[in-house]
Amino acid sequence: xxxxxxxxxxxxNLQVIKGxxxxxxxxxxxxxxxxxxxxxxxxxxxKSTLLQTLAALQTPSRGEILFRGxxxxxxxxxxxxxxxxxxILQEPLLFDTTVYHNVASGLKIRGMxxxxxxxxxANTLDRFRITHLKNxxxxxxxxxxxxxxSIARAFATNPxxxxxxxxxxxxxxxxxxxxxxxxxxxxxxxRITTIFVTHDRMEALRLASRLxxxxxxxxxxxxxxxxxLHRPANEFVASLVGFETILGGEVIRRDNxxxxxxxxxxxxxxxxxxVVGEKVSLCIRPENVTLLTTASANPRNAINAFxxxxxxxxxxxxxxxxxxxxxxxxxxxxxxxxxxxxxxxxGTKVVVSLRPTDIHVVRQKGRLSFGT
Amino acid sequence: MDLIIEGxxxxxxxxxxxxxxxxxxxxxxxxxxxxATLISLVIGISVGASVALTRFPGRSIVxxxxxxxxxxxxxxxxxxxxxxxxxxxxxxxxxxxxxxLAMIVAQAVIATPIVTGISLAAVQQLPAKLRxxxxxxxxxxxxxxxxxxxxAKLSLLAxxxxxxxxxxxxxxxxxxxxxxxxxxxxxxxTATVMETGRGNFDVAIALSIILLLLAYLINLVLTQxxxxxxxx
Numbered sequence: 001x002x003x004x005x006x007x008x009x010x011x012x013n014l015q016v017i018k019g020x021x022x023x024x025x026x027x028x029x030x031x032x033x034x035x036x037x038x039x040x041x042x043x044x045x046x047k048s049t050l051l052q053t054l055a056a057l058q059t060p061s062r063g064e065i066l067f068r069g070x071x072x073x074x075x076x077x078x079x080x081x082x083x084x085x086x087x088i089l090q091e092p093l094l095f096d097t098t099v100y101h102n103v104a105s106g107l108k109i110r111g112m113x114x115x116x117x118x119x120x121x122a123n124t125l126d127r128f129r130i131t132h133l134k135n136x137x138x139x140x141x142x143x144x145x146x147x148x149x150s151i152a153r154a155f156a157t158n159p160x161x162x163x164x165x166x167x168x169x170x171x172x173x174x175x176x177x178x179x180x181x182x183x184x185x186x187x188x189x190x191r192i193t194t195i196f197v198t199h200d201r202m203e204a205l206r207l208a209s210r211l212x213x214x215x216x217x218x219x220x221x222x223x224x225x226x227x228x229l230h231r232p233a234n235e236f237v238a239s240l241v242g243f244e245t246i247l248g249g250e251v252i253r254r255d256n257x258x259x260x261x262x263x264x265x266x267x268x269x270x271x272x273x274x275v276v277g278e279k280v281s282l283c284i285r286p287e288n289v290t291l292l293t294t295a296s297a298n299p300r301n302a303i304n305a306f307x308x309x310x311x312x313x314x315x316x317x318x319x320x321x322x323x324x325x326x327x328x329x330x331x332x333x334x335x336x337x338x339x340x341x342x343x344x345x346x347g348t349k350v351v352v353s354l355r356p357t358d359i360h361v362v363r364q365k366g367r368l369s370f371g372t
Numbered sequence: 373m374d375l376i377i378e379g380x381x382x383x384x385x386x387x388x389x390x391x392x393x394x395x396x397x398x399x400x401x402x403x404x405x406x407x408a409t410l411i412s413l414v415i416g417i418s419v420g421a422s423v424a425l426t427r428f429p430g431r432s433i434v435x436x437x438x439x440x441x442x443x444x445x446x447x448x449x450x451x452x453x454x455x456x457x458x459x460x461x462x463x464x465x466x467x468x469x470x471x472x473l474a475m476i477v478a479q480a481v482i483a484t485p486i487v488t489g490i491s492l493a494a495v496q497q498l499p500a501k502l503r504x505x506x507x508x509x510x511x512x513x514x515x516x517x518x519x520x521x522x523x524a525k526l527s528l529l530a531x532x533x534x535x536x537x538x539x540x541x542x543x544x545x546x547x548x549x550x551x552x553x554x555x556x557x558x559x560x561x562t563a564t565v566m567e568t569g570r571g572n573f574d575v576a577i578a579l580s581i582i583l584l585l586l587a588y589l590i591n592l593v594l595t596q597x598x599x600x601x602x603x604x
């Protein structure tokens with residue numbers, strides 16, 4: 001996708017080599033004004049390295065970064081550039097002083113006057129609803145309060161760019177939810193250009209205007225969130241954006257828009273351009289797997305309907321994850337009510353069905369294809 | 373036992389009577405060791421923080437040398453400072469041998485590795501990402517180092533206590549470079565050695581008690597600050 005708004009960042013041939021290993025390799029990355037780019041990926045994917053490199057906290061081994069068209073370190077001094085951004089790391093890393101002084105720290109570093117600092121800090125504390133903590137020592141704050149203070153500290157300097165490195169990890173779900181809501185609101189109000197790194201898919205989907213998936217130091221796919229979500233470029237991206245089952249198969253026949261692939265002796269119909277004899281990966285989301293009891297379904301008359309048994313049931317709170325064996329290993333999620341209505345347990349015989357339009361196809365070579 | 377009791381009584385008497393000689397010795401001890409500690413803080417914290425924050429070839433050798441320096445024997449320091457300040461020595465032209473200034477130099481040499489070693493460990497113990505966070509807030513390298521030193525203040529209080537404790541109680545270097553001249557370069561430790569040699573145990577005990585009291589009071593104040601500030 002080509003961003004239509006003016007680029008804030010432009011990274012070219014960015015590489016970071018450490019201990020002889022290439023840990024970051026980004027040939028090109030453009031981030032537009034006001035966009036919220038979320039980068040997801042497993043630990044060690046290079047997300048934090050990319051963020052630190054963009055923040056000029058790490059010098060790239062090769063390549064360059066342009067900030068509003070100016071090369072960082074050459075056209076624009078590193079310190080001047082850093083003073084236009086704010087970064088929130090995984091740990092709150094507050095200073096051993098009061099909340100007021102923590103929020104004021106970036107302003108003091110910039111040599112602002114006391115009365116200006118007072119006014120900005122008061123406003124920032126109010127915005128993040130921590131005015132009551134103003135004189136509290138940072139040591140006495142709870143995890144959520146500390147995180148809120150670190151976010152306030154970042155916003156106090158009125159940055160042009162916000163870089164967040166998994167700021168909500170290791171927080172309990174309720175506090176995390178409130179903080180994400182507040183951040184979402186502030187990001188919406190300020191329209192600040194943001195790069196957010198996380199390994200939490202739900203967090204990413206809530207905040208992202210564009211989504212990037214990283215692994216082994218490379219950006220595997222970067223596009224509008226809905227595109228990455230519905231059209232993952234490969235199996236790895238698919239698995240990260242919620243396709244829990246990925247089946248390898250070979251196309252054995254095709255008809256107009258559909259084809260049939262043989263997967264572990266089963267025939268699965270999907271939509272796409274794959275040609276006969278081509279190897280394909282069929283990516284399936286658990287929420288697209290329909291579960292019926294043998295009494296209510298006739299698999300012989302349906303497309304992609306298979307008889308199978310329940311192999312394992314895992315309680316996930318308001319719903320359950322059911323692992324099925326129908327010659328293929330499939331997962332599905334069902335509500336507790338449905339689970340009880342279907343009287344499911346380990347070993348129960350069921351019929352599993354998949355709509356061809358719900359199967360995302362990754363071709364072994366060339367372009368992608370998708371059912372919807 | 374009588375000797376000790378007599379010594380304590382004598383010490384009490386010397387203290388309450390504000391004996392001018394004892395008062396002078398005590399004040400000089402504070403002046404010499406206090407100044408030496410201040411010098412060691414400036415050098416030790418700067419060097420300790422610099423070594424903690426930089427990576428260079430041979431760094432581990434430098435760290436080992438600093439740690440070895442923490443156990444530097446005062447008599448060895450006294451010997452080399454004396455040689456340096458001797459009339460024909462490299463610093464002989466300064467003409468400060470057998471003066472309180474020479475004692476300050478010797479004590480600063482003793483205290484600096486102690487403060488350096490503790491400062492190095494204190495800064496190293498801070499979370500590595502704290503440096504990134506400070507730089508990301510827009511700090512210059514100098515501002516970052518200053519903020520890190522402030523963050524390590526509790527451990528640095530220990531450095532002050534160890535540095536001051538090391539020099540207020542040393543005798544070897546002070547006697548060698550100061551000469552223990554009455555009313556000029558005599559401090560509590562050198563006076564105690566001299567009175568013991570003369571068999572004036574009561575005076576020696578009295579001076580020892582004053583020395584202990586002084587060390588205790590200074591450490592008490594620093595400990596109070598440290599405990600009030602320590603993480604809950």
